[in-house]
Amino acid sequence: MAVVFAKTKMLCEKPFHYCPGCTHGIIHRLVAEALDELGIGETAIGVAPVGCAVFAYDYFACDMMEAAHGRAPAVATGIKRVCPDKAVFTYQGDGDLASIGTAEIIHAATRGEKITTIFVNNAIYGMTGGQMAPTTLPGQVTTTSPYGRDTSHCGWPVKVSEMLSTLTGPAYIARVSVHDVPNIKKAKAAIKKAFQLQMEGKGFTLVEVLSTCPTNWGKTPQEALMWVKESMIPAYPLGVFKDVTAQPATPEGGAQ
């Protein structure tokens, strides 16, 4: 009998502390498998955020550093410049990256830092009890928007992938989802590609992953996956927003 699926050696034995059904765990696994399959796991260095993934340093079987809230791209910049041959990544939530850390991510991206950012967008502040995030959808109920996000005074969701793809520094920016098996497979391919382009020195790479927070959304794990599919994806379309290695479209429209 052959092993079809087993836990990757790039994840430690320690069980995740995430709530039941929270897709942070799936995203951890995809990052770990990508590092392993590219043969860059042994020497990779990750930077953990402040947020529910704060203990990411306990889960990845590579060197990890903890950054102050939102500052992971700045910390990763320093690490990468000292260790240019190593795979360096940040793992950040939307409160961490798109709120307190907005400056750091924009400047790391525009400098073309050769790092990979895994941006976990669950449209809420999970760790602190479900407050509204910059990425919260219009009308979405959170503890600080109990009647739903009112765009007349709270504005609209920040579309990080679209925004960063206007810059010259990034080499690869994609948005993926992990709400079902086909999408999980696509998410893994995008994460692998991002790390690959980082190692080729092409520039800054980011994969935005739509993720669930069943606990603070007040949904079952199953309902949460449906909410990603039916509410989040229409607001945050999936796709590749920037890829410096993509072939330009042919006149016949035969772009791959």
Place this chain on the structure above:
Amino acid sequence: MAIVTVNEDVCKGCGLCVDACPKKIMALDSSRINKKGYHTASCIRMEECIGCAFCAIMCPDVAITVEK
């Protein structure tokens, strides 16, 4: 036939593997409880398992191993 093993100690009974299985042979066992207090998942008709690993791919706690 394939063999699906659930690491009971880390399963959180979220049920995502149950919904992901195309053969509908994963189930939460309400008569069992692990040390964290969750009803754990297991494969209830192993002879029907096709070894697709959808259950394992969907498991947020990487609790499932699949052999074929």
